[in-house]
Amino acid sequence: MTGLFDFIALxxxxxxxxHPPVVPKDADALRIGILGAARxxxxxxxxxxxxxxxxxxxxxxxxxxxxxxxFAQKHGIPQVFNSYQELLDSxxxxxxxxxxxxxxxxxxxxxxxxxxxxVLLEKPSxxxxxxxxxxxxxxxxxxxxxxxxxxxxxxxxGLRVREIVQSGELGAVKSLQAxxxxxxxxxxxxxxxxxxxxxGGCMMDMGVYPLSFIRxxxxxEPVSVISAESLPAHTSTPSAPLDRATTAVLAFPNDVxxxxxxxxxxxxxxxxxxxxEMKIECELGSVFxxxxxQPTPYHFITVKRHGKRATTEKVYSPGPLSQNKxxxxxxxxxxxxxxxxxxxKVRGREPVYWMTGEDSIxxxxxxxxxxxxxxxxxxxxxxxxx
Ligand SMILES: NC(=O)C1=CN([C@@H]2O[C@H](COP(=O)(O)OP(=O)(O)OC[C@H]3O[C@@H](n4cnc5c(N)ncnc54)[C@H](OP(=O)(O)O)[C@@H]3O)[C@@H](O)[C@H]2O)C=CC1
Ligand SMILES: O=C1OC[C@@H](O)[C@H](O)[C@H]1O
Numbered sequence: 001m002t003g004l005f006d007f008i009a010l011x012x013x014x015x016x017x018x019h020p021p022v023v024p025k026d027a028d029a030l031r032i033g034i035l036g037a038a039r040x041x042x043x044x045x046x047x048x049x050x051x052x053x054x055x056x057x058x059x060x061x062x063x064x065x066x067x068x069x070x071f072a073q074k075h076g077i078p079q080v081f082n083s084y085q086e087l088l089d090s091x092x093x094x095x096x097x098x099x100x101x102x103x104x105x106x107x108x109x110x111x112x113x114x115x116x117x118x119v120l121l122e123k124p125s126x127x128x129x130x131x132x133x134x135x136x137x138x139x140x141x142x143x144x145x146x147x148x149x150x151x152x153x154x155x156x157x158g159l160r161v162r163e164i165v166q167s168g169e170l171g172a173v174k175s176l177q178a179x180x181x182x183x184x185x186x187x188x189x190x191x192x193x194x195x196x197x198x199x200g201g202c203m204m205d206m207g208v209y210p211l212s213f214i215r216x217x218x219x220x221e222p223v224s225v226i227s228a229e230s231l232p233a234h235t236s237t238p239s240a241p242l243d244r245a246t247t248a249v250l251a252f253p254n255d256v257x258x259x260x261x262x263x264x265x266x267x268x269x270x271x272x273x274x275x276x277e278m279k280i281e282c283e284l285g286s287v288f289x290x291x292x293x294q295p296t297p298y299h300f301i302t303v304k305r306h307g308k309r310a311t312t313e314k315v316y317s318p319g320p321l322s323q324n325k326x327x328x329x330x331x332x333x334x335x336x337x338x339x340x341x342x343x344x345k346v347r348g349r350e351p352v353y354w355m356t357g358e359d360s361i362x363x364x365x366x367x368x369x370x371x372x373x374x375x376x377x378x379x380x381x382x383x384x385x386x
Contacts, residue, residue: 009330013316014297016331020051030343031094032120033059033079033087035108037071038099040122044149045097046075048336054343061087084108088115095145095346098122101192102199106131107384109146113138114386118145118346120339124208127199127379129364134386136357145346147338148360150212154337154353156326157295157315161280162217164287164303171283173218178210178260180293181275183268193264194233196240199379202264203230203246203370209293210260211370212363213278214250218258222250222366226257228373233265241376248370296333326352 032055034041041060049057061081062068068080081087088096088111095118098108106126112119113135125132125148139146152158165173187193193200215221230243245263252258266275278292285305291298296316304310318326328337341351368378 009316010298013331016329017296017333018047020047020331020336022050023053025056026053029054029056030118030346031056031058031092032097033057033061033081033090033093033095033117034077034097034099035061035084035087035112036100037062037067040099041071041097042075043333044099044122044151044335045120045339046077048333048339051336052339052343054347055339059087059090059093085111088112088117093117095120095342101195102204103127103195103197103380103382105199106135106382109135110138110384110386113142113144113146116142116144118342120147120149120342122149123212124148124199124204124367125360125364126382127204128381129361129368131382132357132361132364136361138386139357145342146357147342147345148355148363149335149338150208150355151334151338152209152213152293152295153216153355154341155295155334156318156328157289157299157301158213158292159353160313160315161278161287161289161292161301164301165217165280165282166219170285170287170303170305172254173256173280173282175256175281176214176217176258176279177281178214178258178278178292179262179275180206180209180277181261181263181266181271182206183272183274184265185268186274187264189234194235194242194244196235196237196242197380200233200235200242201230201246201371201376201379202233202243202262203367203374203376204379206262206264207246207248207260207370208363208367210262210278211250211366213292214252214258214260215359215363215366217280218252218256220252220256221362222252222258222369224251225249225369225373226251228370230371230374230376231263243374243376246370246374248373250366250370294334296331 059079226249228248231245233244236242316330344351
């Protein structure tokens, strides 16, 4: 019977993620504009904004204005600008969402900051750690908020896993293993993820998830990369090396080792479904987190204490976490939680959780460490001079 109730709840939850309640907007709602008619924008911003009274998606700009108009019409966005810069120059816009290809994150975030806009910046923050550092220094100087969109960090399931591990109830962490794979064909062969000049690569696109989760749950930075191997993508050349998959083993303080495998072209016979798993081995037991990136549609957390039976929990709504100040509903996607925090921060309210600029900088340093070890080298720095 529980199985049936769980299944009905799953259908209801996933339906509501796609068809959220549309709430009236506050008179002083934050007015956000989108740079580019990006594929991720509906899921990461447009739908979440429908149920948030404090934010309005007010405008979009695209390289091709006709494309921007089409996108605006489809998603009910009232204003279209003919270029990204025009959107940034508008005094009617308070904040921007930057979902451009990674290689353009630095340039357009710097330009947005120069225009005095707050920025919700897609992951990975930039192509290099030096760029990320510059972004956050400049944001500080101009008094605007920049947030790297690591959406999973706000979901109560991830917070629960982190709480279990950090509470010490399972003793010290010994090792972590993560897998994030997508089947071959998930992305078209000409996807921007396969373009080196645009900051492509599987480590940049997908590897950042396990790496950031591991750093977050351990609250620590890697000491070294013990091994890293990258498989070249079809677009990879010696002067523009680009991975379609990366496997790495990292050493963290206190003899903790963490390994992950990411692959955006897993052979269909091997894994025909996405695999999104995190296992954390501790002295007294282990935690397994199924779907650590997108827990809203479905996830589970299995805790196994040595000598005891495993227990499984699912945390779709903010529960009695020790730091629980969470608003939220079981249908809130990771992006909806993230948006709540972004608006709170911009409005001077204390968000439930916040990913700091320092964290984003350390994250890019860790990405560079992995790429250096695998021989792929860092992604190309932006040619934009600020
Ligand atoms: N948080 C998450 O869950 C996810 C995050 N992402 C991140 O979002 C970003 C965008 O990903 P995604 O939406 O898949 O990307 P898209 O391929 O949809 O590209 C995004 C936009 O980039 C613009 N663009 C500008 N210059 C170029 C160029 N030279 N080549 C290609 N596109 C260009 C296009 O804008 P225009 O309309 O102006 O032509 C396009 O709409 C990435 O940083 C990615 O890592 C992606 C998926 C999930
Ligand atoms: O951020 C992301 O999350 C999900 C993946 O499918 C995608 O490649 C990536 O950009």
